[in-house]
Amino acid sequence: MVRAFRSLKSFNYRIWAVGTLVSNVGTWMQRTAQDWLVLTQLTHHNASAVGTVMALQFGPQLLLLPWTGWAADHIDQRKLMMVTQAAMGILALALGLMTIGGSVQLWHVYVFAFLFGCASAFDAPVRQTFVAQLVGDAELPNAVALNSTSFNAARMIGPAAAGLLIAGLGTGWAFVVNGLSYAAVLCSLTWLRKSELHARASGGGSGRGMLDGVRYVWKRPDLMALLAMLFLIATFGLNFPIFIGTMAVSVFHTDARGYSLLSSTMAVGSVIGALLAAGRERTRFSALVVGAGVFGIGCLLAAMSPGYLWFAVALALTGVAALTFTNTSNSLIQLSTEPAMRGRVMALRLGIALGTTPIGAPIVGWVADHAGPRWALGVAAASGFAALAVGMRYLAIARQRSSTSLSRDSG
Secondary structure: OHHHHHHHHOHHHHHHHHHHHHHHHHHHHHHHHHHHHHHHHHOOOOHHHHHHHHHHHHOHHHHOHHHHHHHHHHOOHHHHHHHHHHHHHHHHHHHHHHHHOOOOOHHHHHHHHHHHHHHHHHHHHHHHHHHHHHHOHHHHHHHHHHHHHHHHHHHHHHHHHHHHHHHHOOOHHHHHHHHHHHHHHHHHHHHOOHHHOOOOOOOOOOOOOHHHHHHHHHOOHHHHHHHHHHHHHHHHOOOHHHHHHHHHHHHOOOOHHHHHHHHHHHHHHHHHHHHHHHHOOOOOHHHHHHHHHHHHHHHHHHHHOOOHHHHHHHHHHHHHHHHHHHHHHHHHHHHHOOHHHHHHHHHHHHHHHHHOHHHHHHHHHHHHHHOOHHHHHHHHHHHHHHHHHHHHHHHHHHHHHHHHHHHHHHO
16 A cells, blocks of 8 residues: 555655645535536526536637647646646636625636636646656656545545535635635645756657647557547546436435535545556556446446435446546556657547537536436446447457567567
């Protein structure tokens, strides 16, 4: 278990981890409050509206892809993050004050979601690749796994705290707390020991930017298979604000606390998956395939759950699988990509992981509204099984190529 926390030996990583944990708790508070605000206060349980908010918030990941990857590879990452984190903090505070004042409308949430998504589009690939500067490539898989542990530990705390805050003071205060939480990241970035940061390779002077990243991935069958699997699950499977929200209010008829508890329960599984990943010495493609298959099973069990408790258990299993899948895809890409291309390829990964939400979220929301939340979860299960098929096909082809190569060498 000690090996699972080895990246914390680094001063820079420790201070970064503390700052991001505080900020992640605030982020999950805002996500929970935002979904609850749209689902119960600004609409009458309209899952399509939640899907629209998700589409606007994550759409910029794909829309701004040509610029976000270039920025991650060419601009000072620490300074860029300070700008993006400050921008997101200001947006959260503004939305919170409008909600507390009673002036917020649905279109306001749409605008703030889009602006927040634009800032996050530049922030996300930098945060992913900046970890290598904190610990170096040798401990990168462990640091990535610990980042996921922090993110999902905050996912346990944030929704529960948001539920209590919404019930006690009102939805707007969750946005205000999130806005203030960004100060923790800004402080951690300020206090880093610059002399202990690991140097990163230059992104080069090509003006083609993201096009170079696309060409690089196109020549790599392993990355193509990985991104295809990610597209399937991210587009139709990772829409849990819709799944959990609609099941909570339409099927189990819970209040804000019951809804937030389901989000926290899923996070328990995600933390377990993150700690398992942190303890691994090597990252393998086969773990990606297993994660996709178990994700499909977890979503199927959630869709068939007869009661609230069984649904929570199925969410925990799905959380383990989702974390295994996303964390493995992150580590595999960073470790197998040339350092000079890492920012652009990671931006492409994030563009698919988050930017496909404008495609999937409205579709899943429509299914939940017209066929029911259980059928929407069935769509998620199908995405996991489809990704499993893609991964198994790649492994079969890779093994065949390996056997052919060995036969030629022996001959």
